[in-house]
Amino acid sequence: xxxxxxxxxxxxxxxxxxxxxxxxxxxxxxxxxxxxxxxxxxxxxxxxxxxxxxxxxxxxxxxxxxxxxxxx
Numbered sequence: 495x496x497x498x499x500x501x502x503x504x505x506x507x508x509x510x511x512x513x514x515x516x517x518x519x520x521x522x523x524x525x526x527x528x529x530x531x532x533x534x535x536x537x538x539x540x541x542x543x544x545x546x547x548x549x550x551x552x553x554x555x556x557x558x559x560x561x562x563x564x565x566x
Contacts, residue, residue: 507548511544512556513539514549518532519557532550
């Protein structure tokens, strides 16, 4: 798995970002989920602090997955 993390960050954070993005897309279809929604879900559901970059990248990947596009 390619990591979205900054050097030295835990790959677990990337998994949490992806999970938060999946939840965001499922629970926030209209209006569409945003990076801030992903950040909020990561914090409240997983007690994880992820970067805005991780949240945005995870959200983009989740959108591609739901649209049937490539995973990475």
